[in-house]
Amino acid sequence: MTYRRALVFVATTLTVISPQAGFAKPLRHGGKLLLTSGISSLEGAAGGGLTPWAVIAGNETNEGIGLSVHGTLVEMTDYDYQSAGIALGFRDRLELSYAHQYFNTNDIGTALALGKDYGFSQDVIGAKWRVAGDIAYDRMPAVAVGVQYKKNNNGAVARLLGARQDEGVDYYASISKLFLSRSILLSGTARLTKANQLGLLGFGGDKNKNYTLQLEGSAAWQLSRHLVVGSEFRSKPDNLGIAREDDWFDAFAALAVTRNVTATIAYTDLGSIATVSGQRGVMLSLQTSF
Amino acid sequence: MSLLFALLLLQASPVATSPARPYAVPGEEAVDPYTVEDVNVGAKPFDGDGMAEAFHGQEGIRRIVDRMVTLSYGDSEIGEIFKGHDKVRLKRTLFEQFCYILNASCIYTGRDMVRSHKDLGVHRKDMNRLVELLQQAMREEGVDFQAQNRLLSKLAPMHHDIVGR
Numbered sequence: 001m002t003y004r005r006a007l008v009f010v011a012t013t014l015t016v017i018s019p020q021a022g023f024a025k026p027l028r029h030g031g032k033l034l035l036t037s038g039i040s041s042l043e044g045a046a047g048g049g050l051t052p053w054a055v056i057a058g059n060e061t062n063e064g065i066g067l068s069v070h071g072t073l074v075e076m077t078d079y080d081y082q083s084a085g086i087a088l089g090f091r092d093r094l095e096l097s098y099a100h101q102y103f104n105t106n107d108i109g110t111a112l113a114l115g116k117d118y119g120f121s122q123d124v125i126g127a128k129w130r131v132a133g134d135i136a137y138d139r140m141p142a143v144a145v146g147v148q149y150k151k152n153n154n155g156a157v158a159r160l161l162g163a164r165q166d167e168g169v170d171y172y173a174s175i176s177k178l179f180l181s182r183s184i185l186l187s188g189t190a191r192l193t194k195a196n197q198l199g200l201l202g203f204g205g206d207k208n209k210n211y212t213l214q215l216e217g218s219a220a221w222q223l224s225r226h227l228v229v230g231s232e233f234r235s236k237p238d239n240l241g242i243a244r245e246d247d248w249f250d251a252f253a254a255l256a257v258t259r260n261v262t263a264t265i266a267y268t269d270l271g272s273i274a275t276v277s278g279q280r281g282v283m284l285s286l287q288t289s290f
Numbered sequence: 291m292s293l294l295f296a297l298l299l300l301q302a303s304p305v306a307t308s309p310a311r312p313y314a315v316p317g318e319e320a321v322d323p324y325t326v327e328d329v330n331v332g333a334k335p336f337d338g339d340g341m342a343e344a345f346h347g348q349e350g351i352r353r354i355v356d357r358m359v360t361l362s363y364g365d366s367e368i369g370e371i372f373k374g375h376d377k378v379r380l381k382r383t384l385f386e387q388f389c390y391i392l393n394a395s396c397i398y399t400g401r402d403m404v405r406s407h408k409d410l411g412v413h414r415k416d417m418n419r420l421v422e423l424l425q426q427a428m429r430e431e432g433v434d435f436q437a438q439n440r441l442l443s444k445l446a447p448m449h450h451d452i453v454g455r
């Protein structure tokens with residue numbers, strides 16, 4: 001009877017996201033202030049580049065449905081990474097996202113006996129609910145909770161590295177606020193995860209098989225209506241004996257080219273990845289949203 | 291007696307007005323009676339005169355408000371909401387409000403935000419649109435972006451009294 005459960009879920013969701021008056025009111029899409037839904041993070045949720053914020057993807061307000069699509073490239077010392085994804089925002093309240101991530105080992109693949117240009121990939125399906133507050137209008141910060149289901153497509157190799165599973169679920173809570181009087185946005189996220197390098201190297205490991213609590217944060221300064229610069233931090237688990245994992249940092253600039261296009265460039269320091277340390281590089285991300 | 295009256299009149303300067311001022315000034319439509327009070331303005335003013343300077347004093351504030359009101363009435367998205375409402379009064383009261391908040395030596399004599407926006411059916415999207423038009427007016431006046439956001443930080447919390455009323 002799973003279809004019935006699915007129906008109940010869809011019906012409840014629609015009821016919750018529809019206006020108090022019911023279905024009669026027509027939707028009005030768009031209308032968010034520039035840059036207030038952030039960009040698409042690596043795992044597809046709206047936020048900074050590395051971490052989700054308590055904002056909902058898309059340009060909609062509480063009256064409409066919004067959409068964002070993104071593509072991201074990271075060129076590291078020895079690897080490269082690409083991801084693409086799509087996110088839907090319902091009434092600036094609920095966000096559903098999908099991202100496909102691809103991580104290419106380039107020459108390191110040979111050294112790891114996986115073959116040159118061996119690639120790891122995974123799919124991430126996310127849901128985020130803004131529980132309370134609003135980043136710009138309320139004195140209270142915005143608060144959101146989210147889940148990310150991740151399915152790694154290279155389970156066998158991940159297990160060779162010591163991973164326990166090829167799928168996992170992250171749970172997180174984010175709190176974000178734009179301090180207009182200072183033009184500064186601060187955001188913090190607490191995440192429960194088993195994922196090794198986002199999940200690209202599987203979940204759990206020989207060193208630790210359980211969930212660990214990780215902290216993530218962003219600080220951003222709005223220089224103009226179109227331009228934001230900032231910095232981010234993301235702590236990471238360290239579950240694999242042979243492949244140490246480090247915390248991540250970045251410094252970024254995001255430009256709202258138009259109401260519908262945001263371009264981001266970042267310098268990233270991702271530490272040690274898949275046995276090779278010192279992975280620094282440049283991240284480029286392009287997002288279009290409606 | 292008449293001396294006292296004259297003294298009272300003297301105190302009522304053209305900008306800083308006493309509560310005895312009529313609810314509407316000549317050239318404006320009549321409005322239902324209400325009490326003129328500082329709290330009607332909906333925010334605490336800034337200290338010092340840095341913000342007044344950033345907005346180029348009363349003249350700058352007047353240009354910004356006039357421009358914002360003109361843009362609002364003509365806007366394809368929110369113009370409809372303003373249609374039929376007294377533009378002369380809105381320009382005066384909004385000027386007083388911004389001038390008071392920016393600490394540029396004004397008194398606010400308009401109604402409180404709940405009363406002013408009751409039954410207008412303003413949504414968040416409309417609020418965002420008005421913010422954009424205000425941003426445009428401030429940009430055209432050449433107000434520094436950080437100072438623009440500082441004014442917005444005073445206006446943003448008012449959305450509770452304006453949206454969904």
Ligand code: HEM
Nearest residue numbers: 368371372375376383384387400401406416417420445448
């Ligand atoms: C923070 C944002 C806002 C502020 C500070 C503000 C301020 C004011 C002030 C001072 C008045 C005049 C009060 C009086 O006549 O005594 C007023 C009236 C009015 N406002 Fe706003 N307002 C805001 C947002 C909005 C929005 C978003 C809309 C619609 C899109 C809107 C539409 C109107 C209209 C139509 C009137 C005239 C009401 C009447 O004639 O009775 N306002 N507002």
